[in-house]
Amino acid sequence: MPRAYPPIPHDRKTHALSPSVIESVAGFTAGVVATLAVHPFDVLKTRLQLKTSQAQWGNSFRILRQITRDEGSYAALYRGLMPNMVGNSISWALYFLWYRNLKDAIQVYRGPNSNLTSLDYFASSGASGILTAIFTNPIWVIKTRMLSSGRNAPGAYKSMSHGIREIMRTEGPKGFWRGLVPSLFGISHGAVQFAAYEQLKNRRGGQLEGGKSELSNWDYLLLSGASKIFAGSITYPYQVVRVRLQTYDAERTYKGTGDAVKQIWKKEGVKGFYKGLVPNVVRVLPSTCVTFLVYENTKFYLPMWYGEEAAKYDV
Structure with missing residues (x-):
């Protein structure tokens, strides 16, 4: 049965939330919840991606023990939480905002009775990803550097604001956009x-009875997980290259994206491009499922919480 909504007084309907606001709030909320849930896996994945020796491939438990032993306590697993939360919440808010508007524009162009194709979704997602990557790359540079070392390590950033000051002092504005090129290549991941x-x-x-398009929470969990595994299996190597280019000493180690790819291939082989894959899969599956579940539910219930008649906003 479709969900039933109570009648809304006429004077409340004039304050309806726009689809753009709903998309932004839903994306922001999803980013915050997902980051809190899986941040320790992000720390582990970043540390593994920075390992250059074959002997340390896949040694996740040893690295976790090292972090908690050498960096004070289990609180070290939440180092860099603030830039990660800020980055994820803002990224998802901007991403879903642009994604919705671009899809609407394509729908208007094609006509109200036409169905969007896979190429339409791919183009909308890709363009949204490019815009989001450009706007949020400075946050990811700081986050990567904070997650790659302990708080008391030499030269480590103490906070997000400290990282901003240090990058401006030592590298100038260009330092905030390190790793942007592989990030743009990585847009293909989100698009796929x-x-x-x-x-x-x-x-x-x-497939639902009567052709209803309303899905359950289990549907969202399974479908988001399946789509993430499919995309991740194709596009993971760009993440390793991006992380290598965003570290503290990247400017001295690599001349650019092409040089990073060559060095990884020469020194570490194919496996070098998949370092951190296991914890990444463990991290991204719950993260993706939580993100989409929170997003879909916030998008659905937000109009009701706000006091207006709940409308259907198709993703």
């Missing part, structure tokens, strides 16, 4: 994921 997610949602909606 969203194209798969949209088509899986559409297919699942068509």
